[in-house]
Amino acid sequence: MNFIGEKCVACGIEFKNGDDIVVCPECGSPHHRACYKAMNSCANSALHGTDECWHSSSETGPEDKPEKKKFVICPACHFPNALAEENCIRCGYSLADADGESEDDTEAGFGIPRPYLGFNPDEDMGGSPLRDVSDFVRTNTIYYIPIFKRMKDTGRSISFNLISFIFPPIYFANRRMWFWAMLSLIVSVLLSMPLAVSYLIADGGIETSYSVFPADVIQKIYENRRVLATLIDVCNIADLVIRLAFCLFSNKLYFRFVLKSLRKLRSHCSGELTRAEISQAGGIKLVNALLVVVLSLALTFAAMYATFTLLMMTL
Numbered sequence: 001m002n003f004i005g006e007k008c009v010a011c012g013i014e015f016k017n018g019d020d021i022v023v024c025p026e027c028g029s030p031h032h033r034a035c036y037k038a039m040n041s042c043a044n045s046a047l048h049g050t051d052e053c054w055h056s057s058s059e060t061g062p063e064d065k066p067e068k069k070k071f072v073i074c075p076a077c078h079f080p081n082a083l084a085e086e087n088c089i090r091c092g093y094s095l096a097d098a099d100g101e102s103e104d105d106t107e108a109g110f111g112i113p114r115p116y117l118g119f120n121p122d123e124d125m126g127g128s129p130l131r132d133v134s135d136f137v138r139t140n141t142i143y144y145i146p147i148f149k150r151m152k153d154t155g156r157s158i159s160f161n162l163i164s165f166i167f168p169p170i171y172f173a174n175r176r177m178w179f180w181a182m183l184s185l186i187v188s189v190l191l192s193m194p195l196a197v198s199y200l201i202a203d204g205g206i207e208t209s210y211s212v213f214p215a216d217v218i219q220k221i222y223e224n225r226r227v228l229a230t231l232i233d234v235c236n237i238a239d240l241v242i243r244l245a246f247c248l249f250s251n252k253l254y255f256r257f258v259l260k261s262l263r264k265l266r267s268h269c270s271g272e273l274t275r276a277e278i279s280q281a282g283g284i285k286l287v288n289a290l291l292v293v294v295l296s297l298a299l300t301f302a303a304m305y306a307t308f309t310l311l312m313m314t315l
Helices: 032-041 130-137 141-154 162-164 169-174 178-200 206-210 215-223 225-267 277-283 285-315
Strands: 021-023 031-034 072-074 080-081
Touching: 021 032, 031 032, 031 072, 032 080, 080 130, 080 178, 130 141, 130 225, 141 225, 162 169, 169 178, 169 225, 178 225, 215 225, 225 277
Parallel strands: none
Antiparallel strands: 021 031, 072 080
């Protein structure tokens, strides 16, 4: 039977596509699986042992009484709570707003309430409550908050972040972590210099290089191309190791940055921090990512010029 549009006999909420539905084998009453587990029995147990059974809305007449709502679903973690509860017994979220969720509180693309993801919003994450950490992260909390909580609970620092492996400066700049963005950018450019120099002495490239750099310098580099090739291999290995380190520890660095930023915000705020103030200070900033790309190009040209200036002075 298709239960889409019918209501759960426990919480009174209509079933939607993808809902996990459990049907009582005795009376045929449909439940959300979470509601059935919470009650550990059928919500229509009064029908058991009688000749009556559950009827769909298309079978009931206008004289039938509406189903009585026996549970309220938490808008933050979707846990069914008794009607007498004021706060969710699972995550502590206020059930006063259980009938609706604002668009601002929903993780884009997932339809999952953003703030707490089933965790206690008042839990201390290292000097700041989880709700403040979530508001500061603002985007992709469905990924970061469970990782931050696991780090806080277990003390582990290692997790996997693919973006920080591919281009660490863009990741750190996008998350407003300018110290690590500039450090990773400088290291990345310096390690790429041997490879950039090798392009100037590649087959067919020597002649074109003469017009920009002195011929004797280019020729000297070409004569020591084997040493340069070894240096390239060493720099490539070092770059890979550094990228792996950022991949494994960037989330820990970001967690520390979030806590440090929240402490700094409180020190500069005379009153209580509002959610809007925290969100404005955190989140991502795509302009930073574009800026670090421009800085990368400028720093690369500057490093190339400095490298050949040094070579002309020493060779």
